[in-house]
Amino acid sequence: MSPFLQKTTRILIVDDDEDDFFITSQYILDIEEGKFYIEWAKQFNEALELMRDHAFDIYFIDYRLGAKTGVELLQLAIEAKCEEPIILLTGKGNREIDRLAMKIGAFDYLVKSELNTEKLERTIRYALERSSYINAIRKNERKFRNIFEQSLDAVFITDINLQFRELNKASNELFGYSSETLLLMHLPDLLEDQLLGERLKHYLESGQDVNDLEMDIITASGDKRTCILSATVETDLEGKHYIQGLLHDISNLKKTEWLTLQAEKLAATGRLVRTLAHEVRNPLNNITLSADQLLQENTDQEAGVYMDVIRRNAQRISNIITQLLNSSRQAEIEVIAGTIQLLLEEVLAEAADSITLKEVALVKLIQEGPLTILSDHHKLKIAFMNIIVNAIEAMNDKNDAKLMIRVSGKNGYAITEITDNGCGISPESMGRLFEPYYTSKRNGMGLGLASTMNIIQSHKGFIEVNSEVGRGTTFSVYLPLHEE
Known part of the structure; x- marks a missing residue:
């Protein structure tokens, strides 16, 4: 059943001629099936206010309205978000007016001299049915538009060449660019791996979808974000292909997974070390005590030399066990408030001799405003010294060795970036970087970075590492800022 046959249909007739209003309204009232409530508006502004307020279900507008026209009223009503059907009436047919009215948004165009009850019944019925369909479409469009705009994931549309055409707010926040800038860019422009961008473009151009x-x-600020991309190839009404995509930022998840893995490695190693320490120290103590007893009982000088060798090496083993235990257990810290800038100045002062001897150029980009943290000053200096010493040693064979220290505050953290232009770290070594006893140094024990990670985690911070073989490495240390 037609919508206007189910309930009273409210109709507004906008006409400055009362006779024409009477004739039109009488035709409508003569419709057998249907209930109608009809009002008359003879003033342009009065009608516009009613249309803005959505006061009626359908509007009949005369083309001639004194000094103004029905087309002007139609245009202003559409601009005011009037969604009800509007039908233009005119004294005689005019194809140009007809086309203009339909282009602006009129539902129909009728000639007054051709009006009758049958034509008006059909016009009202079609207009209300069409309006019902359009309103349902608009409602769904608004619903999905809200999902698009409010999504926490970056949702975007590109052409088939991956140039952005439409983006939601989350896209701006993820990429760090304004919408105006992004609309001039292609998705591959933002990828760290340009070859991946080319493969992605070729894949989508062939009509295949991308899943996870x-x-x-790389964001506008130069930060790297790890994301999961899902994209589908769609076709518009004109038969042109476009890409609909979604990027889910998993950087924090990856970081959490990595930190959890390091913590689990340290915990497992700690259990192993404590077991070995217990099993080794018991017989080691017996060896030491026996050596001491033999020294007391034996006055032979040559035997005394050998006993001394045994005691020194036993002590060396004991010291190694102590170092292993210290690197594997959670560091006990006593924190006080202080600035990261002052702490780093002290670390660099202690490393000054090494920096000078290795002819390393030191570049400091340190934020001037104080960045206060809670720290165990001595232990945190050890952690930073381990990173800086490793950076200096990574540049042993460089003639243009450069060490950059950058300090800034962001998102509640004091961020210290230590960058060298040394040999870099291979992908194989990167996965084991903070693993106790793993080292690429000839005489290293592999405890420096393990201890560093332990200290930083004890300060409720974390470390990120970015490296490229042959070009250098950046250690980024994040420590929570402290507010008085």
């Missing part, structure tokens, strides 16, 4: 593809994007 992991990729690293």
Whole structure:
């Protein structure tokens, strides 16, 4: 059943001629099936206010309204978000007016001299049915538009060449660019791996969808974010292909997974070390005590030399066990408030001789405003010294060795970036970087970075590492800022 046959249909007739209003309204009232409530508005502004307020279900507008026209009223009503059907009436047919009215948004165009009850019944019925369909579409469009705009994931549309055409707010926040800038860019422009961008473009151009593809994007500030991309190839009404995509930022998840893995490694190693320490120290104590007893009982000088060798090496083993235990257990810290800037100045002062001897150029980009943290000053200096010493040693063979220290505050953290242009770290070594006893140094024990990670985690901070073989490495240390 037609919508206007089920309930009273409210109709507004906008006409400055009362006779024409009477004739039109009488035709409508003669419709057998249907209930109607009809009002008359003879003033342009009066009608516009009613249309803005959505006061009626359908509007009949005369083309001639004194000094103004029905087309002007139609245009202003559409601009005011009037969604009810509007039908333009005119004294005689005019194809140009007809086309203009329909282009602006009129539902129909009728000639007054051709009006009758049958034509008006059909016009009202079609207009209300069409309006019902359009309103349902608009409602769904608003619903999905809200999902699009309010999504926490970056949702975007590109053309087939991956140039952005539409983006939601989360896209701006993820990429760090304004919408105006992004609309001039292509998705591959933001990828760290340009070859991946080319493969992605070729893949989508062939009509294939992308599901959960992991990729690293570079933001406007130069930060790297790890994301999962899902994209589908769609076709518009004109038969042109476009890409509809969603990027889910998993950087924090990856970071959490990595930190959890390091913590689990340290915990497992700690259990192993404590077991070994117990099993080794018991017989080691017996060896030491026996050596001491033999020294007391034996006055032979040559035997005394050998006993001394035994005691020194037993002590060396004991010291190694102590170092292993200290690197594997959670560091006990006593914190006081202080600035990260002052702490780093002290660390660099202690490393000054090494920096000078190795002819390393030191570049400091340190935020001037104080960045206060809670720290165990001595232990945190050890952690930073371990990183800086490793950076200096990574540049042994460089003639243009450069060490950059950058300090800034962001998102509640004091961030210290230590960058060298040394040999870099291979992907194989990167996965074991903070693993106790793993080292690439000839005489290293592999406890420096393990101890560093332990200290930083004890300060409720974390470390990120970015490296490229042959170009250098950046250690980024994040420590929570302290507010008085």
